[in-house]
Amino acid sequence: AELKSIAILVPEQGSDFGWNQQGVDSAKAAAAKTGVELTVAQGLGYGDVRPTLRELAEDGVGLMLCHASGYNTACPEIAQEMKVPVAIVDRPDLLKPGLVADYTLSGHEGAYLAGRLAAKVSRTGTVGVVVSGEPPSWNSQSAGFAQGVKAEKPGTKIVYAVIGPAAYSDAAGGQRVTGSVIAAGADVIFGQGNGSSFGMLQAVETTKAVDGGKVLFIDVIGDKTTLDKGFLLTSVLWDMTPVYASMVDDIKAGTFGTKHYKIQLSDNSVRLLQTKNVPADAWAPIMALRDDIISGKIKIEPVFDAAAVRALMTDVAAK
Amino acid sequence: MDMILSQSFLTSLVVGLVMAGVPLLLAGLGEQISEKAGVLNIGIEGMMLIGAYAGFLGAWQTGSLWVGFLYGIGGGMAVALLMAVLCVRIGLSQIVIGIGLTLGAEGLTALLHHVQFSRSYPRLPGVETWAVPGLSALPVVGPGLFDRHPMVYLAIALAVILSMLYRKTHLGLTLQAAGDKPAALDGAGVDVLRTRFAAVLCTGALAGLGGAFMSEVGAGLFIPFMTNGAGFIGIVLAMLARGRPLWVLAGAALFGACLSMTTALQVAGINIPTDVIQMLPFAAVMAVLVIFGRRASLPAALGLPYVRGAR
Amino acid sequence: MPAAPLIEFRGVTKRFPGVIANDQVDLRIHAGEVHVLLGENGAGKSTLIGMLSGLQQPDEGDILLEGATVKLTSPKRALRSGIGTVFQHGMLVPTLTVAQNLSLGNPWWRFRREGDIAHRFEALCADFGVRIDPHAITGELSLGEQQQVEIFRALLRGSRVLVLDEATSMLTPQGVEELGALMRELAKRLLAVILITHKLREAFDFGDRISILRHGRKVAELGPEQLRETDEHKLHQLVVRSMFGGAGGAPHIRRADATGERRPVLTVRGLSVDGGGDGRVAEVSFEVAAGEILGIAGIDGNGQKQLAEALAGQRRAAAGEILLDGRPIASLDVGARRRLGLRYVTDDRLGEGTVGAFPVSTNLLLKEIGTAPFWEGGIERPARIREHARALIEEFDVRTPGPDTPIARLSGGNIQKAVLARELFGGARVVIYNKPTYGLDVHNIASARRRLSEAADAGVATILISTDLDEILELSDRIAVMSGGRVVGIIANDGDARTLVGEMMAGEMTGEERAGEAA
């Protein structure tokens, strides 16, 4: 089929150095690569997006990228109603040929590597995971991270804390909770959150680890290097460009909605950010592990359930 | 489990309590001044938010937290000025205007943030703490409570000072008369409107300072909607405290402690879902109300505009 | 002529939307005089002194203090100029102590020195032979005490002019006497006292000079010589004519003797009510027969209000029985008692008797909400409601632009007429009146009393609670006196009732003695 323009819908402004920005940037890159027009609908919030979807469909958009797990009920419904293909996240079960495709994003492979790296650089033998909420994509990364830590140094403790209900914007809460996690011994923080992740970063920058040394921060999805003041260890970067580009190709080829799209280490759609804060000798072994994962030598199963994630943490902590 | 008992962790819980509690304390003390004087200041959430934004802006532009606090106070007072003119001077409904101001402040700060900071997310450098000589050497509470930014001490001192002012000077009497029987205060030769006007401005100043503390010290940055209902909790604290600043202090500490506890339980690996733990502070307040819920002695003229000689 | 006046009003005019409250008023107030302002309700008395106390500013004219024009732009200015005012409605903060109230008005940063002010207050009290605890919570004092506190407050502030707006309306006869003595004492000490009252008796007893306002204009002034020299009856006529434009006073209504054995309609036995902080009722028993008026006299705050509310069903009784036509009703609520014919005319018409923002028509049916034919199946029938209102407005001569006017826009007297209409309408068996003429002018007082007695003549068992002894004596068949929540005696209203009641009110006779005597 012919495809002239696509649209991406994101809940927050596409300038958050995270989920939203990465989605918008990737969509831009994919549109440029495949030669289609892109409409960006950002800051839509977590309410009802049906009006926007209908409007986009009326405007002749040929593919709508619903880049939020909260949109995965509305988008397939409107796809059906308006006969316009949509791509959603976190609902692989809703696949529908020609209409609905899923690209559940899981950076668990990258998070696993981050976990290995964290365990390597931790001096105190304790690392922290701070999240603002427990959506599936974060759960799988939290789990991946814990598995990585465990694999690298089984004795390492993992402290896990969720900030709270309104935590997307709770920057002060992010700082407070991260501060407590650092005080509980963590000297590497794996942080996932939107606005609150800036609070986590702030805590990392301004709090000393229990051994008096520096605390390092591992970010997810986006690249905050330009904002870094020397505390960013790495980031599990996502790049949806290949995903979006192949969606466009699939629509053109008439095969849309027949397969799941993934981000993964193998095509660099998930990768670990190398910063100057990574010790020189630590990077090479991590890259070797990456190759093992790609080759299938190491298998990491994604864990999406919050309770299972917690079990993983306490498990580790109990050792 | 050992980390739960480690000194540094316990300290961090005290720190968490202080960080969460101070903005609530300032907001509660501020709201209390208005309420005493008979103005139910529902706009305090907006005042905090503007204070948070202005405080961050000031600190970020000048590099000085103290200048930031002044900005925050100014921001809060600007909103309060609007409220005072509309509700005290003109006598419009305090609840309507309060909600309007909160909405407006939410929208405005989110827009300003979008225009100014959403591409750079600037953060402030770490906060300089000031250790109270002697006390800061105590275990746990020493570093947790007595090695903080001076604004923490000032906020706590403010509760004590206000409590003393209310008891020792005519401030408390004047405010109480403005709230309980404004006509009597007027008859005694004190301008009721001016008293209430000043009270609302003080509320704005304290709420703005609380917001500024949140953005400058609590988070080190500004994020839209970051006050997250702290102002409303301030209203609740002020109402529960029935005019006594030290009760606001206790209430703010309780709330802060509950928030700290949620972190503590999680870090301890106690597997209760976060949402259940998050209910703690609110459930605590409701429990207090159910158990001690006698007729809350709110000022008789609370919420009513004063018009001299009205019949 | 006396020396230059302390205060002088020169051509003072004050307008309110739709009313000229004061019209070119000239008035001189001299030191050492009690100057009485008379005038019917709405004549402009409060407005005039409002300008003196800084609450309002004149639209035209000047106020002079010792010959010099002053601008009294705020209560503070007035206080500084030595003008102390005791307003019609109390002006103390009920939640503060007396001493705290006295120190109100200091700048907020000053340290509190309640000890000092308490001492000075006590000294002043002693000077005038009064005892009030400066550390008592003001709201817990009696109204008379609160008023004395206000007067002393004005004196403590060094006032040279003391303004008392309807200061006597809340007081008992003794209280009035005491206040009169206090005023005379103040005048002796060369203060100027301005007294506003509705009672001519007080004006003649306490006043050195009387000014009469009518429709905002000063229509007469009687100096000390005139007051001394003119014959009392003539004086009375003169004043009444000035106040009301020659219409004369109210006709005297004396009830036809209504003694004789009649079946009691309302029987109260051993009724006790916990009043909380504000007065209680203890073991009260009495009966009222059809067509009978039982007056309940007593100093304000001796449980009358609690008794009335307990009878009406607004307040729970702690013990005792209430029988209506022999049927116990103590467990019934207000509505059920009303349906049985028990009605209550409250003394607080604006505070609880009416909903000011609602139309007259609704207020006339406020106690019948939901009943047919005005509501059918819960649905309002506006035409019938308005029709009902028109009829009552007509019958009770309620002066209102129409049935849809919010009742708060009516004058006090007309609001009271509407309340009377509501309570007397349809099958009233027992009506409890609580201070039914409080705050009304002479005309309205007369018409309210006439209503009350006509209803009684038509067979309504009537309970008349009043602090106005004259009213009780004028209307009642029997008189009960309440003191400290008890009925200390019930006597027939005959020749020496005034002295007996006065003695009981003053506490010179115990309930047992009284009961023995009355039996």
Next chain:
Amino acid sequence: MMVEPAQSSGAGSLGLVTSAAGRAAVRIGLTAVAPVVLALVLSGAVLSQMGTDPLEYYGYVVQRAFMTPSGFQATVTRMAPLLLLGAGLILAFRAGLWNLGLDGQFMLGATAAAALAPPLAQVWPIPLVLAASMVAAMAAAALWSLLPALLKAYHGVNEIITTLMMSFLGLSVSNALVKLAFLDPTTTVPQTRTLAVADRLPPLSGTTVSSGVLIGLVAIVAVHLVMTRTSFGLRLRVVGANPRAAIHVGLRVPLLTVMVFAASAALVGLAGAVEILGVHGNVRADWNPAFGLAVIPLVFLARLNGLATIVYVLFFSALQIGAESAARRLGVPHYFSLVLVANLLIVLALVEHLSQRWRLDTRS
């Protein structure tokens, strides 16, 4: 100019004008149109500060929200929960009760409906499922209001504190319920089961408008009529306007208080149900549209008049729909609509005050 004082019954009625039509037109012009224009101008200043042409923005909002079929349908659909929330608020506010716990009650209602409807739809006929879910939602929200209601009615505890606290609590509870009790096991997303599109409240024929809007309209008109035309409404208004008079005339104030709270919360809960059954189909964890703070100004703007509330809700829905679209085209975040509503509220309150003063001044 001579203007008769408007006849206003009750605290906030919109002075249903009885005087001559011309005068009424002038008054409406001055008190309704002028403030809107002024608020638009003030907010427009904010827009132009952000480098956007206000006229273009407003034009675009009107165009999208009213002139395009899908936009208008979206506007009308968005009205449904707001109307129900407005109805609940009018009921409470007219009775003098500050029910500020809307968000918690709304979410509990929504959660109850979302928990019940999908499994029931497997076994019961759909109309019955929808009705049962709505009843459950109303019951859940009403139950949640019981504690504040009882505390207010029998202990005089200020309901502003308790409803706010219960609102925060309710949000946590509904979240916990979604994540722990009513989780959809077929997906990793923490949300309830989804009610199939075909099983939801049917759209108005030929449109995408949820028939929830009819429920909303019926509810608010019913509340309006109850408050203005029935004995029950009058009793509530007496309680609201003068609680002491209510006791004096023998109304059972505590009972009425509890009833009003329950009814108000039930309507709010119904709003949640209608939003779920008509639009969303499920409740996601951590979802909270926070309609409360937006609706309160609307009912005040409408002076607690049900019919006027419909107009303001329409205005607000249009603003939201238009602003979402304008955000994309003109780059103005939709937060702008908050600024506009706040401006409108303040300006209108001010103008109303001034016009009342002016009315008094011209009376003599």
